[in-house]
Amino acid sequence: GENVEQHPxxxxxxxxxxxxxKCTYSxxxxxxxxxxxxxxxxxxxxxxDIRSNVGEKKDQRIAVTLNKTAKHFSLHITETQPEDxxxxxxxxxxxxxxxxxxxxxxxxxxxxx
Amino acid sequence: xxxxxxxxxxxxxxxGKKLTVTCSQNMNHEYMSWYRQDPGLGLRQIYYSMNxxxxxxGDVPEGYKVSRKEKxxxxxxxxxxxxxxxxxxxxxxxxQDSSYEQYxxxxxxxxxx
Numbered sequence: 001g002e003n004v005e006q007h008p009x010x011x012x013x014x015x016x017x018x019x020x021x022k023c024t025y026s027x028x029x030x031x032x033x034x035x036x037x038x039x040x041x042x043x044x045x046x047x048x049d050i051r052s053n054v055g056e057k058k059d060q061r062i063a064v065t066l067n068k069t070a071k072h073f074s075l076h077i078t079e080t081q082p083e084d085x086x087x088x089x090x091x092x093x094x095x096x097x098x099x100x101x102x103x104x105x106x107x108x109x110x111x112x113x
Numbered sequence: 114x115x116x117x118x119x120x121x122x123x124x125x126x127x128x129g130k131k132l133t134v135t136c137s138q139n140m141n142h143e144y145m146s147w148y149r150q151d152p153g154l155g156l157r158q159i160y161y162s163m164n165x166x167x168x169x170x171g172d173v174p175e176g177y178k179v180s181r182k183e184k185x186x187x188x189x190x191x192x193x194x195x196x197x198x199x200x201x202x203x204x205x206x207x208x209q210d211s212s213y214e215q216y217x218x219x220x221x222x223x224x225x226x
Contacts, residue, residue, distance in 0.1 A: 006155075009153070032213075034214075034215075036215075043203060043217035043218065043219055043220055044156070044203070044215075044217050045217070046214045046215065049214075089155060089156065095213075099144035099146060099161050099163065099207055099213070099215075100158065100161060100171070101158070101215070103155045103156040103157070104155055105153060105154060105155040106155045
């Protein structure tokens with residue numbers, strides 16, 4: 001079955017710098033890769049997702065890149081701000097069964113003032 | 114307002130006392146899931162449902178039951194709770210109309226003593 005590994009578990013960056021979180025997956029049939037953000041005490045919320053027919057997707061300060069050959073995908077946050085502090089989760093699934101997401105263990109992002 | 118609700122939000126109980134956590138969504142979503150979240154382990158799927166009367170096991174189904182008698186409701190039942198089921202539980206729903214984005218409930222913090 002699918003397995004998703006996420007690194008690092010904790011990431012501390014200076015406000016204004018960039019942050020990169022990486023995930024690898026094992027099932028080559030996976031073709032849907034969402035990223036969720038969970039603020040302290042809140043529920044996870046989708047921030048960006050990508051399907052395997054594209055290599056990169058951007059939404060303002062966040063972007064996701066996908067390398068299907070190497071089976072890894074990454075979340076990039078530029079010009080980090082205090083409100084970016086949260087736990088970020090990557091996940092993977094097949095598009096036609098994305099109610100069965102396999103989740104990474106999460107990355108706690110700390111933005112230092 | 115589109116939302117997923119869960120009740121109760123907090124629950125402290127004793128080993129062996131049956132309990133039910135309710136989940137309801139008002140978005141007419143086909144898919145619903147239950148997750149548990151534990152530190153360092155991310156989100157693990159307990160059960161999911163693809164529609165009314167259609168449910169299946171996720172990654173960690175032992176000790177849990179679910180039912181889907183109505184499209185909007187997906188209760189989680191712990192017949193005989195044990196301390197290792199102490200966790201934060203999230204219900205989520207998704208559907209074709211929302212491009213399969215998973216909408217999470219606010220979470221239920223369960224403590225079993």
